[in-house]
Amino acid sequence: MHIVPEQPHHAALIEDLLEESFGPDRHKKTVYRLREGVAALSELCLVAEEDDGFLRGSLRFWPVSIVVDGAEARLPALLLGPIAVHGGLRKTGVGTLLMQEGLARARVLGHRIVLLVGDEPYYGRFGFRRVLAENLRLPGPVDSERFLALDLVTGALDGVCGVVDTFRPDDDMTASNAAPSPAPKWAPME
Numbered sequence: 001m002h003i004v005p006e007q008p009h010h011a012a013l014i015e016d017l018l019e020e021s022f023g024p025d026r027h028k029k030t031v032y033r034l035r036e037g038v039a040a041l042s043e044l045c046l047v048a049e050e051d052d053g054f055l056r057g058s059l060r061f062w063p064v065s066i067v068v069d070g071a072e073a074r075l076p077a078l079l080l081g082p083i084a085v086h087g088g089l090r091k092t093g094v095g096t097l098l099m100q101e102g103l104a105r106a107r108v109l110g111h112r113i114v115l116l117v118g119d120e121p122y123y124g125r126f127g128f129r130r131v132l133a134e135n136l137r138l139p140g141p142v143d144s145e146r147f148l149a150l151d152l153v154t155g156a157l158d159g160v161c162g163v164v165d166t167f168r169p170d171d172d173m174t175a176s177n178a179a180p181s182p183a184p185k186w187a188p189m190e
């Protein structure tokens with residue numbers, strides 16, 4: 001089995017897997033609404049595939065923005081999911097491999113914040129914490145105990161309060177909550 005980037009021919013297999021794992025009501029969920037009209041980040045979408053093409057699992061990431069309370073700032077973040085592993089192959093480490101590879105790629109690509117709605121007892125092993133998402137809100141119904149965050153860069157969520165919004169094409173994927181560096185000190189040449 002290999003963890004490889006998702007290709008166009010995987011789309012139908014992934015839809016079947018998501019239907020099997022989550023059922024048709026998944027589209028009504030708040031996280032799905034945040035993905036409407038926005039493409040998944042192809043560089044972070046992975047599948048676990050066997051040599052014969054059998055799809056064991058899938059992981060996708062979407063871009064979102066955090067609209068910071070009381071400011072015009074929109075901070076970029078990743079929305080992790082959906083992740084699903086074929087029913088007969090769960091608990092064999094496939095989900096862990098997909099999570100580890102996806103998060104490693106996100107880190108290398110310079111992403112700072114990852115959000116998801118899921119069970120902390122599972123996602124906690126990858127660093128996701130409820131406490132990191134406590135000052136964030138989702139724009140629809142969600143079990144708040146399952147709204148988790150991970151800071152890929154330590155402190156990326158420090159002081160960040162706001163609501164998660166759909167990513168817009170002109171959003172800056174590199175914006176951060178870090179204070180701008182002070183202007184360099186200079187002295188006139190004598």
Ligand SMILES: CC(C)(COP(=O)(O)OP(=O)(O)OC[C@H]1O[C@@H](n2cnc3c(N)ncnc32)[C@H](O)[C@@H]1OP(=O)(O)O)[C@@H](O)C(=O)NCCC(=O)NCCS
Nearest residue numbers: 021083084085090091092093094095096117118119121122
């Ligand atoms: C969640 C999921 C992706 C995990 O994939 P997986 O390949 O089975 O996971 P792994 O084999 O890497 O890890 C299995 C471990 O995670 C635990 N685990 C799996 N789902 C869990 C959950 N929701 N809460 C707590 N622990 C969970 C298993 O009990 C197992 O524990 P162990 O290592 O102590 O035996 C898979 O179970 C799945 O597709 N579930 C249905 C779809 C789903 O719920 N997706 C997540 C939506 S938030």
